[in-house]
Amino acid sequence: MPESRSFHEVVRNRRSVRSFLPTALNANLLRAVADDARHTPSNANIQPWQVHIVSGETRNRLSRAMLEAEAKGRMTPDFPFSYGEFYGPYRERQKAQGAAYYQALGVAIEDFDERRSTMLKNLEFFGAPHVCLLFMPAFHSVRIAGDVGMYGQTFLLALEAHGLGGVPQTLLGFFADTAREVLGIDPAMKMLFGISFGYPDMTSAASRYRIEKAPVDETVTFHH
Ligand SMILES: Cc1cc2nc3c(=O)[nH]c(=O)nc-3n(C[C@H](O)[C@H](O)[C@H](O)COP(=O)(O)O)c2cc1C
Numbered sequence: 001m002p003e004s005r006s007f008h009e010v011v012r013n014r015r016s017v018r019s020f021l022p023t024a025l026n027a028n029l030l031r032a033v034a035d036d037a038r039h040t041p042s043n044a045n046i047q048p049w050q051v052h053i054v055s056g057e058t059r060n061r062l063s064r065a066m067l068e069a070e071a072k073g074r075m076t077p078d079f080p081f082s083y084g085e086f087y088g089p090y091r092e093r094q095k096a097q098g099a100a101y102y103q104a105l106g107v108a109i110e111d112f113d114e115r116r117s118t119m120l121k122n123l124e125f126f127g128a129p130h131v132c133l134l135f136m137p138a139f140h141s142v143r144i145a146g147d148v149g150m151y152g153q154t155f156l157l158a159l160e161a162h163g164l165g166g167v168p169q170t171l172l173g174f175f176a177d178t179a180r181e182v183l184g185i186d187p188a189m190k191m192l193f194g195i196s197f198g199y200p201d202m203t204s205a206a207s208r209y210r211i212e213k214a215p216v217d218e219t220v221t222f223h224h
Contacts, residue, residue, distance in 0.1 A: 005161060010157055010160050010161050011157065011160075013160055014156055014157060014159075014160040015165075015210055015211075016166075016167040016168065017126075017165030017166060017167055017197075017200040017206075017207050018121070018126045018167050018204075018206040018207065018209075019126060019127060019200070019201040019204035019206040019207045020126060020127045020128040020129065020165070020196070020197075020198040020199060020200060020201055021198065021199040021200070021201050022127065022129060023129065023198070023199050024055060024056070024129040024130070024198070025129070025130060025164070025198065025199075029162065029164075030053060030055070030130070032158075032162065033155065033158045033159055033162060033164070033197075034051070034053065034155075036154065036155075036157075036158035036161070037051075037151055037154045037155040037158050039154065040147070040150050040151040040154040041147075041150060042144075042147035042150070042151075043141075043143050043144060043146075043147055046144070046147070047147075048136045048137060048139065048144050048147050048148060049134055049135070049136060049147070049148050049151045050134075050135040050136060050137075050185075050189050051132060051133070051134060051135070051151070052132070052133040052135065052179075052183055052185065053130060053131075053132045054130065054131050054132075054133065054183065055129060055130045058182070058183070059125065059129065059130065059131060061182055062131070062178075062179065062182045062183070063123060063124055063125060065175075065178045065181070065182050066123040066172070066175045066178050066179075067120065067123050067124070069175050069177075069178045070120065070123060070175070074175075074177075074178070075174045075175070076174070076175065076176050076177035076178070077173055077174045077176060078138075078173065078176045078190035078191050078192075079145070079173065079190065079192065081170055081173075081174075089214075089218075093214070096211075097211050100209065100211055101209060101211075102115065102118070104205050104206070104208070104209035105118060105205055105206060105209070106205070119171070122169050122171040122172065122196075123171070123172070123175070125196035126167060126196050126206070127201070128166070128196035128197055128198040129198045130196070130197050130198055131172070131194050131195065131196045131197070132155060132166075132194060132195040132197060133172065133179055133183075133191060133194045134148050134151065134152060134191065134192045134193055134194065134195070135185060135189040135190060135191050135192070136148050136189065136190055136192060137188065137189065137190070138188060138189075138190045145192055148192045149192070152168055152192075152193065152195060155195060156168065156195065159197050163199075164197060164198065164199060164200070165197065165198070165199070165200035165207070166195045166196060166197030166198075167195065167196055167197075168193055168194075168195050169193055169194045169195065169196060170193045172191075172193060172194030173191050173192055173193045173194065176190065176191040179191055179194075
């Protein structure tokens with residue numbers, strides 16, 4: 001029973017999965033993941049997440065529309081994001097992650113075309129049969145975005161606990177207008193990121209790739 005795995009095992013086994021089997025989850029399993037994720041804490045319990053789980057033909061339409069938008073340079077992020085602001089250890093970790101990922105895939109860092117097609121796989125949801133898009137009202141506090149981030153982690157841990165896998169994707173948030181148009185979502189709802197998910201394809205290098213995390217003492221200070 002996947003649900004009986006210990007928290008220790010679930011939280012350590014979770015990783016970003018970027019290759020999936022085409023097999024769709026049945027409706028009960030999709031609902032069970034969403035039912036786990038709704039237990040996420042939030043500021044004043046406002047539960048600001050508005051979650052869209054997209055499957056089947058609508059998933060295919062969404063992917064096509066995002067690829068078309070990308071080809072036309074139509075990026076419409078609701079929230080800014082720039083690698084340029086990362087410095088020191090943050091920049092080092094970002095660079096190490098990119099280098100390790102491309103190395104695992106056998107993509108040379110200077111091969112721009114190959115890196116671009118790797119990037120575009122984000123918009124094909126890495127072959128996942130489902131994608132979950134996380135929207136929120138346009139509240140101006142980063143604290144509320146933090147709530148939605150927490151929802152994302154609960155969702156990812158729920159996937160892991162059910163023997164599934166997923167990858168959070170800021171890149172999908174660069175196509176917020178496209179997602180709203182395809183799915184008929186109120187323009188007042190702003191998209192933070194998406195999570196492609198399904199059954200992991202563990203034969204692929206993209207799934208076996210694993211990135212290390214900083215040791216406790218690098219990020220945690222214990223005060224007595
Ligand atoms: C909010 C968020 C957005 C992310 N966006 C992307 C993305 O657009 N594309 C991608 O391939 N990975 C994305 N990632 C995955 C990170 O690269 C990954 O979490 C990190 O390297 C740590 O690896 P792990 O998830 O396997 O522990 C994102 C992660 C988070 C938390």
